[in-house]
Amino acid sequence: MAERKLKIATTSLAGCFGCHMSFLDIDEKLMLLNDRIEFNRSPLTDIKQCSPSDIGLIEGGVCNADNVRVLREFRANCTILIAVGACAITGGVPAMRNYFDLRECLEEVYLNGTGVTNPQIPSDTELPLLLDKVYPVQEVVKIDYFLPGCPPSADAFLQLLVPQLDGQKPQLAADQLHYD
Amino acid sequence: MLVVMKNQSWPHSLIFDKQHLLHRLYTLQQQDRHISAETIVRVAGEFNLPVSQVASVVDFYSFFYRKPVGRYHMLLSNCTSCGYQAGKTDLLKMLCRSLNVDPGVTRADGLVSISETSCIGMCDHGASMLINGIPLVGLDETKVTRIAGLVEQQLTLCQWPQDWFQITRSIRQSGMLLNNTGSSGNSLTKALSAGPGRTLDMIEHSGLRGRGGAGFSAGKKWRLCREATGDAHYVVCNADEGEPGTFKDRVLLQCHAGALFEGMTICALVIGARKGYLYLRGEYRYLLAHLQEALELHYSNNLLGCSILGHAGFDFDIEIVVGAGAYICGEESALIESLEGKPGVPRIRPPFPVTHGYLGQPTAVNNVETFIAAAYIVTHGSDNFRMAGTEQSTGSKILSVSGDCRNPGIYEYAFGVSIQEILDDCGADNVQAVQIGGPAGTLVAHRDFRRRISFEGVSTGGSFLVFGENRDLLTVNQNFARFFAHESCGFCTPCRVGTRLMEGSLQKIVDGRAVAADIEEIKRLSSLIMRYSHCGLGHTAANHMLDSLRQFPGLFEKRIMQQAFSPQIDLEAALETARQITHRDDADAHLD
């Protein structure tokens, strides 16, 4: 019986694409996976809209309104949604702005910082509006699995995905659990 | 300066080793309206303490301030009975608006500061505040407007209407203790003639149990303390009633201080103490002068001091130490820490204070009412005492009744009285529930009003809060959750963090943003806080939530959304700051 390929969508919200890079680090095993999976919306495919998928991988935390919309789109379309990496799960490095008020941050960057010319806080409607804080994805939508790490290793990605090819629950090995 | 302050307000007959740290800090704060870093260093020098200990004390107690408060410093109670939200209007907001000041921030001209504080024990007087430490009761919109005017005119408090500061005793029903007026050393005389051993037998036989709420046998406590070896033994009276809705000790201190001091002295006789402390909650500082007068009277009648009532070798002194705003100091080991000039963090128990208490020595800590009952027992006999009450809860209980009733006040009943009887007496109709024993106690719904007040039934330290049918009980839960988060000492993780999380979870329900899973989360969190916390505060901090969930599930259900998940945060609100900064209001600047 020809197996249906598992549809995977991926995105990076307030992240650095490092988790995506680590995912690609599975190297030749990507070819093996390739027989079993296909990519939907993802920076790897440049597909812009998420259509119904089996698995969604979310890298990065939620820092602006656009992130919220993308995350909701993924939740609506993905059967299983997985938070990948420290930023998605805790807010991570982008969440270091959470120690300050948003106003303080913007004023420092766009008005009072060293070397600022033509000081003004950008307000173009094309720009995604910032949330007051950077939030972990699970505070915004229901998340089914978590894959911690900064980034999670290529092996960890495999441990996460391979069981799901056969409809089983993934279980991260203890030695793959790390927060950095 | 130190010399001048030292004995300023103390009866000359009392002997003090040195001024208490809390008092010294209070005195200096009175001068500067705050305690500066320099003051901390100076006090540390005076007391030969580490700077960090003085700093940690200043930061622990609510009534010490690191930044100057206003010349008119107003602390509005946030209790469900004497709080600023007890009526329809939010009086704190109104007062702040009238005086153009933000809560917790001193006005730029230094004239006024307004904050809220935990229950100040004026629940029988309506919405109340402490203004420069003095209770001002019966707040309403008219009064708030007038207060704002008086503050702006900078009139001294003596020039304000004096009836605003009238604290009535509101004793609605008296029993064996409240009827027993005019102490003149009777009980102490009897105790001295009976001797410590037989006096202790009497207390044990009476079945007297601690009136603070925990109900430990007073006789057993005294015996354990008497038998414990140490360099010195101490008697401590816990007058730190901070359970919201409790004010019976306030009335007892006002009307029965003599009996209290006698009870403490009897305890001293039994356990062999030469020194006692009355730890008075900071909210009741205004009672200090009265209590010192009563003490002085005792000294002049030789009921205290050296060779009491002519008994050579029986010397006992009582010193009053005033707290500075910390509910946790009602916990006996935290109270002892506070007495020792430290933050009120409860100790690891065992060992218990009866063997390792004040300064590590055997210490008997009892509630105001317990000492007064002990004095009564010695005068009238333990059989007389046992005639009232039930087998396991002998004698009477003094209740502080407040909330949605016509006659709030003090009611003394023999143990075993039913909740319904109390409600009938205090003029409470259409009651949906009563909270007995304060936020840490038990919520009793209408169908259980036949239940009785006793240690084996519904136990209480004295607080009896009535909630009428129009009361939104969820806001009561919210109030209690805030109370515990504010009063958690911060020592252990489950209580320090858990009480804050609870506040947030409840807010989500009140806002209508929660789903069924959030209710389960609250139950889980409640169990975590209650099972794994360090002390009684944590162990009881979620009682009110579990009681409400069990007895009024509809309250929660009607507020939750019928979906599997909802965001932890209000996302639309989380964009508001950015909208304001960028002046955007386009479709993309909104989320829901």
Place this chain on the structure above:
Amino acid sequence: MTNEANKAIDANSITIDGETVPFDAGQTIMDAALAVKIYIPHLCHYPGLTPAGNCRLCMVEANGKSVAACVTQAQSGQQVSSNTPELNAARLSITQMLFVEGNHICPSCEKSGNCRLQAMGYYLGMLEEHFHQFNPRREIDASHSTVLLDRDRCILCDLCVRASRDVDKKNVFAIAGRGIHARLIVNTASGKLGDSNIEAKDLAAKICPVGAILIRERSFDSPVAERIYDRQSISDTAMTEHVPRKEDDRG
């Protein structure tokens, strides 16, 4: 220290998860457990220092009652359960509480890999922090030339307070403030570490389980994969921890 061999002869015993464990009078459940290499999770306990009982990770059921193993005396015949799904779930929640109340951004922390809070997360299988983050704003103290104080990561375990007071005899630290406002303070007039007499060789400078007190210029000494908890579990390292004994070489 007590001679291990003598200990077992006529000692009383308790059971921990069904295993018989001897103890000496005065020992806590934690002492007894560690003596026979049974791991009960803990962060605020460090053998050789007076136990505090604040982190609550060592909560066990002793004769059906929840108690902190580090501050509860062992009593003959006591039946203790520790390694149960229920207790480990509670410990996970408590660990998550410690994470959300502070600012713990592991990828940017010098202590990462050597951090006992992180290692506790690993031990308990913590995948996410579960609770809403508090994002507190806390003060960093970089006034000292060799020791850095980053309060963002402080878990208020009080180890540095006890180490400094009882071992170093310098009393450099204290916990001040109430409830969620509790914070580590420095025992100097300025409140700054730079004005204290702490030195990098002090136990208080080294005992911090997290990255709150760091010795400067030592960050990232070990490469990833060679750090403590890259190679070992906290349940292993806990077995060898002890305050330097007098005869030991300090420093």
